[in-house]
Amino acid sequence: MEMVLKYFSEFTETQLRQIALLKDLYTDWNEKINVISRKDIDSLYEKHVLHSLAIAAAFSFDEGTKIVDLGCGGGFPGIPLAIFFPGVHFHMVDSIAKKLKVVEGVAEAVGLTNVTVQHSRVEDIKDKKFDYVVSRAVAPLQDLWRWGKPLIQKTNNATRSEDAPAPGLICLKGGDLAKEIQESGTKPYITAIKDIFEEPFFEEKYILYVPK
Numbered sequence: 001m002e003m004v005l006k007y008f009s010e011f012t013e014t015q016l017r018q019i020a021l022l023k024d025l026y027t028d029w030n031e032k033i034n035v036i037s038r039k040d041i042d043s044l045y046e047k048h049v050l051h052s053l054a055i056a057a058a059f060s061f062d063e064g065t066k067i068v069d070l071g072c073g074g075g076f077p078g079i080p081l082a083i084f085f086p087g088v089h090f091h092m093v094d095s096i097a098k099k100l101k102v103v104e105g106v107a108e109a110v111g112l113t114n115v116t117v118q119h120s121r122v123e124d125i126k127d128k129k130f131d132y133v134v135s136r137a138v139a140p141l142q143d144l145w146r147w148g149k150p151l152i153q154k155t156n157n158a159t160r161s162e163d164a165p166a167p168g169l170i171c172l173k174g175g176d177l178a179k180e181i182q183e184s185g186t187k188p189y190i191t192a193i194k195d196i197f198e199e200p201f202f203e204e205k206y207i208l209y210v211p212k
């Protein structure tokens with residue numbers, strides 16, 4: 001928890017309470033439904049919460065924005081981002097129903113009203129559009145872009161604040177990405193998370209942003 005507060009200092013009382021609750025909630029849920037590697041639960045705030053919030057450190061979203069988290073698993077990056085951006089809606093999608101029980105359980109317990117869930121393969125969603133797609137550890141960039149691009153709606157640039165990025169895909173990835181980027185046929189903007197957070201865990205971690 002301190003690690004999160006080291007980088008983000010403007011949380012409200014509600015947000016602080018919500019973040020503090022995550023440890024016990026994920027510890028309990030993870031015993032019933034495995035959504036986080038057991039050895040990682042002690043580093044929940046670094047490897048999952050802070051990692052997810054790298055997106056909040058790099059991007060700002062307007063109130064009322066709609067975001068879909070593709071392959072959200074137990075809720076990353078969407079749950080920490082939904083706490084950070086209470087005025088933004090997060091639609092959490094996963095093909096494994098039981099993982100969404102964890103997302104719903106955590107969202108309800110911390111009192112998030114800006115989170116919905118959908119049990120589906122992302123490529124089967126045909127009836128919804130979003131401003132942004134976020135994703136972590138789900139599929140190669142080529143697949144994320146193929147699935148995500150049709151879900152991103154065109155928005156009026158004039159109504160978007162200057163700080164908000166153009167609609168697009170924002171994903172968290174690690175390691176050597178050269179081949180994956182080349183195969184994707186996209187030209188993502190890349191942010192090295194080690195330039196945001198100093199912990200060694202973020203050494204080879206990146207945020208990739210592909211505007212539509």
Ligand SMILES: C[S@@+](CC[C@H](N)C(=O)[O-])C[C@H]1O[C@@H](n2cnc3c(N)ncnc32)[C@H](O)[C@@H]1O
Pocket residue numbers: 035070071072073074075076077093094095096099120121122123135136137138139
């Ligand atoms: C390694 S887990 C990552 C979960 C979460 N994003 C995280 O970082 O903790 C990958 C997740 O993507 C989901 N997934 C993979 N392909 C999918 C698809 N085509 N549609 C929906 N979910 C998918 C899996 O069910 C799994 O929960």
